[in-house]
Amino acid sequence: MSTPTKFDDEKQQPVPAYGDNSPADSDTEGFAVLIAEDHRNEIKLRTMSWQKAAWLLVGDQVCLAIMAQSWSLSVLGWVPGIITMVVAGILFWITSITMHKFIMKHPSIRDICDFGYYIFGESRIAYEFTGFMLLANNILLIGFHVLTGAKVLNTLSDHSLCTVVFSIIVMLMGIVMSVPRTLKHVSFMSMFSAACMGIAILLFLIFSGIEKAPLYGYNGDYPTDGLVKTYAFPLPGTTFIANMNAVLNITFLWVPQILFPTFIAEMERPQDFPKALAVLAAVSCFLFIVPPAIGFRYLGQYATAPAFGSLGVVAYKKASFAFVIVPTLVIGVIYANVSAKFVYFRIMGSSRHAHSNTVIGWGMWILVMVGIWALAFVFSEVVPSMGDFLSLLSAAFDSFFGFIYFAIAYWQLYKGKLFAGASRSVMTVVHVFIMLCGLFLLGPGLYAAVEAIIADYSGATRPAFSCANLAI
Template sequence: MSDENDKKQPDYGLVSELDGTDSTLDTIKALVVADHQHDIKLRTMSWQKTACLLAGEQVCLAIMAQSWSLSVLGWVPGIITMVLSGSLFWITSITMHKYIMKHPYIMDICDFGYYVFGQSKAAYVFSSFMMLANNILLVGFHVLTGAKVLNTLSDHSLCTAIFSVIATIMGIAMSAPRTLQHISLMSMFSSACMGIAIILFLVFAGIEDAPFYGSHGNYPTAGPVRTYAFPLPGTTWVACMNAVLNITFLWVPQILFPTFISEMEKPQDFPKALAVLTGISTILFIVPSAIGFHLLGQYSTAPAFGSLGVVAYKKASFGFVIVPTLIIGVIYANVTGKFIYTRILGKSRHAHSHTITGWGVWGLIMIGVWVIGFVFAEIIPSMGDFLSLLGAGFDSFFGFIYFAVAYWQLYRGSLFSDLGRTVMTLIHVFVMVVGLFILGPGLYAAVEAIIADYSGSVTPAFTCANMAI
């Protein structure tokens, strides 16, 4: 690749396509060697550290909303949605990895979109906007969650807006590391804390005589706790669609994967880390959710901690969530910050050296990302509805549509060459259909839920109201 090409297209990733495995591995080795000559080395993660990072991003509070999804959908549609989402997650993630191995210069989902759609600058700009909007909204979600945790633990001892400020400041401070390898160490602690929170919740829900409240009212207004195979009579299509989006949102983290892969020393080992994540996710996403639904039934709420009747139980279990809340916010902030950072400093020495300018720009970007996230956390009425909006508006592309197109790009001309290829082609056609369905009817359902929230009692912006669970 010439210096002239570097100057003309610094923002769009790979300029030449590499088809052979040997040439791809040689290119990866060259990229690692070049990276290790810098003061700040990015391509340093092993697959084990990548697995920790993946687990830290996936083992999150959204797990505790899945019992509510089951309470809306019932056992049969709920479990089918979970298993199907997990299967498509594995298949689409492998497709992504194969595509990135063919294009090893890809650094983020924006580069991925640029090449998948025929080296389209419009696709790059669209992907960039979508990534920034998705990630900053998720930073805001974690600011709001942090405020909820602090409200719950302190019995609302301060104004909620103040708690949001505290969570924002903590997030900015934790976002100082510029490499994902450092954040992967935090992720191990994050996963452990979320695991403890889940175990404590299940223990407390099991020893309680009855839950406190849920989507069907305070206990026992909806009768004894019970579970059911299909949605209860009167359940709306919008509620069912939002429950499905809640599940798919949990299984669609691929927007971050290209960045993770780009910081691996051996990106060809990514499937090993992915296998670890898939095993962990399958257990944590389904088993606690099923047990929670069994114990709470129609009184399940999101997050499930809110259904606990004893305040001490809520505090003891929900308190551990503050760690994964902040660290996952840091992961999204880091990926967002790297994208903006590269756009500002390009390939100058400040981008990869310990300079005042480099660290100053990084600090300002992190402050900006978290402050904007804080504003979103304060002005939106229901983060639950916004998670559905994120799932419909963003994950439809970054979890399904992009990878169906990537598969076509990888295998066009041989889509039906044999039985195995034909089966995989049909699966990716289904992936595209799912993505379009989530984007269309799913987005409609998410917007309808937000409209319903605004038509009711809306929490004012920058409120001091108690937001404890």
């Protein structure tokens, strides 16, 4: 962990009003020192513009999980589903701004672990606990993307090879793409990732609109479950477990903040992060709601996760799903980069190899990256249902990284002045609600995720390192 930088005048700085972006709101002197120090290194990390940060954010968020939201609507119905999406989006913006404000007060923060260290009063235990959650969350997510890549290749090739072989191919491609050390270079890949996912979504919407009927849903082939229909509220018989997992599926999409401190730490002007965030919020508000709503309109109760699987014409399914391979790899690379940096700097510390083009430095970087992707590959092969485990991740980790941590950060920013004025009082109440949301996900949400996994294990499960066809 980086050594906290102290400044003599830090305590004299006034606590700004929420939403105020005045220069007093950020420790610009502290960032200037860190940026100048970084730029003396051979490998410069703090070089990313807010435009490149925006591409990085969009590339991370425009992902396959968007195509699972139609299924969430099919479980929750229009009213609870859309309300959940809108509320999740609003809370995403508020918590992200709170995170940025806290980081601007503590310039030495360079990842979510440093963030946890400071919000819990410079606690080493909090740092190590957050580090464990960071690695567990990211490696399982990379594993999910390895499995998704194997599904894409299975679908396109009509299962021409063993699924394990496809997974190995995806892992090796991920390792090669993960070699760049700086997120500035990864953001270049994110442009193509977002474009490819956008094409996949557009093709899906066109195909779902022009085909006569969906192929199948979780209750059988069309029209086993009747004609396609949509509904305002959950259908009779929908269980709490199903509803909760649909909610977790939505919150999982809206909670990427585990990566944000690392992104901010590599910006040349960290104070510009809200600009990049605004771009992400605009893109997300459209893509996270409109395509899933259109998908639910045409697929109804036959919606699957991802929705590509419900398309009735095989050629349509292949044509749209093919573009998913690019975001699958690039998003895996983003999570691998953040994870590798945490491990790498723990190993290399402040040695010259950490920021220089030395054989030892690059050798260790590649070794760490190979280890992360290899471990993710193992998880992708031994976990019987990655979808259920993503619900578990959402409940166990997103409850902290999407809600609880930022409610605590807000309290640390404004303690003693939580109700100083009407606007501050409103935001304090909002952050109390954010804390309650996090605790709800951690309690009932975690229970629902575990119950879903138990139900999966009680039936037929995919064997470890199976060659079975995983085509959608």
